[in-house]
Amino acid sequence: MGPGPSDVYPQVLEAMSRPTIGHLDPAFVSFMDELNELLRYALQTENTVTLPISAPGSAGMECCLVNLLEPGDRCVVAINGVFGGRMAEIVRRCEAHPVVVEFEWGKPVDPNKVEEVLKANPDAVALAFVHAETSTGVRSDVSSLCRLASEHDCLSIVDAVTSLGGIELCMDDWGVDAIYSGTQKCLSAPPGLSPVSFNATAMAKLNARSAPPQSWFLDMNLLTGYWGPGAKRAYHHTAPINTLYALHEALQILKQEGLENAWKRHADTHQQLREGLEAMGLEFYVEPADRLPQLNSVIVPPGIDEAGVRSFLLEQFNLEIGAGLGPLAGKIWRIGLMGASCTQRHVSLCLQGLSTALAETP
Numbered sequence: 102m103g104p105g106p107s108d109v110y111p112q113v114l115e116a117m118s119r120p121t122i123g124h125l126d127p128a129f130v131s132f133m134d135e136l137n138e139l140l141r142y143a144l145q146t147e148n149t150v151t152l153p154i155s156a157p158g159s160a161g162m163e164c165c166l167v168n169l170l171e172p173g174d175r176c177v178v179a180i181n182g183v184f185g186g187r188m189a190e191i192v193r194r195c196e197a198h199p200v201v202v203e204f205e206w207g208k209p210v211d212p213n214k215v216e217e218v219l220k221a222n223p224d225a226v227a228l229a230f231v232h233a234e235t236s237t238g239v240r241s242d243v244s245s246l247c248r249l250a251s252e253h254d255c256l257s258i259v260d261a262v263t264s265l266g267g268i269e270l271c272m273d274d275w276g277v278d279a280i281y282s283g284t285q286k287c288l289s290a291p292p293g294l295s296p297v298s299f300n301a302t303a304m305a306k307l308n309a310r311s312a313p314p315q316s317w318f319l320d321m322n323l324l325t326g327y328w329g330p331g332a333k334r335a336y337h338h339t340a341p342i343n344t345l346y347a348l349h350e351a352l353q354i355l356k357q358e359g360l361e362n363a364w365k366r367h368a369d370t371h372q373q374l375r376e377g378l379e380a381m382g383l384e385f386y387v388e389p390a391d392r393l394p395q396l397n398s399v400i401v402p403p404g405i406d407e408a409g410v411r412s413f414l415l416e417q418f419n420l421e422i423g424a425g426l427g428p429l430a431g432k433i434w435r436i437g438l439m440g441a442s443c444t445q446r447h448v449s450l451c452l453q454g455l456s457t458a459l460a461e462t463p
């Protein structure tokens with residue numbers, strides 16, 4: 102019950118143990134098409150360029166930025182936690198210029214402030230931000246931010262690593278141009294893959310580049326040569342076959358449950374956790390309207406040994422919860438309710454463990 106990886110479904114682990122076939126085997130090629138169709142369902146998009154990058158969420162972040170920014174481009178980056186900060190760092194390494202808009206940790210990205218910055222930077226080509234900030238447990242308003250980006254002729258680049266499968270996310274309806282996610286948060290597949298999707302506007306920006314992206318491995322045009330669309334598939338790198346089996350199985354589980362049902366399960370289970378924690382006198386760090394159900398930031402009460410409680414839970418209850426990061430280190434715990442780890446059983450175990458820990462640790 103930390104900030105990821107979440108528990109992996111047993112059926113997903115079982116899928117991983119299937120025989121490893123060739124990455125250009127005709128059976129594997131049709132499997133890839135099916136996988137990308139499942140990804141389109143999960144992301145709620147019709148984009149033909151929708152595929153999993155063979156590396157974790159951070160690689161999806163790098164893929165979006167390295168393909169869509171050219172040296173010298175200006176990109177507005179909203180930062181309200183760890184992951185927005187990383188985006189700004191990658192923008193710099195793409196030799197582009199991040200225009201940083203900062204927000205207090207624990208608060209969402211404020212569209213009014215972003216609008217001011219977009220107005221002040223008419224040459225900006227992109228707006229990048231995080232939907233679900235895992236470092237604080239805060240959700241931002243993707244739809245409003247993407248509308249602003251489009252009004253200012255900017256591409257929207259959205260981090261959906263923790264949001265996918267846990268809260269409402271509708272890539273096309275919300276006007277997202279480029280998105281990346283991860284497998285080890287609410288999809289409950291193992292870490293190591295990053296679903297990415299580009300719409301036609303994003304592909305047009307990529308294809309108008311004066312030079313190919315600095316990264317050969319993450320070059321979207323080379324990746325689509327392998328992943329399609331199109332029947333002809335060229336070797337780019339050896340795909341992580343068994344991890345892809347796992348993602349396919351996890352996406353099928355999500356589709357069987359239904360996206361809306363999965364979002365509701367996260368909301369309902371969060372409500373149970375919230376009631377239990379509040380009954381114990383614990384308080385949330387984030388305002389109710391901005392909270393992520395899948396990542397609960399809880400204030401460490403005064404006089405409590407924050408790390409001691411986490412060790413106690415791990416040793417006595419075999420249960421992991423997360424620590425605070427950056428300015429929130431030592432001040433909060435981060436309790437994940439992601440995917441397969443989002444059940445009543447997890448909530449009961451966590452509440453029982455925490456109340457024992459608070460009574461027994463100094």
Ligand SMILES: *Cc1c(COP(=O)(O)O)cnc(C)c1O
Nearest residue numbers: 157158159184233235262263283
């Ligand atoms: C976990 C996470 C990432 C990075 O994913 P990795 O799989 O650890 O590389 C990026 N953004 C957010 C919001 C995350 O929660």
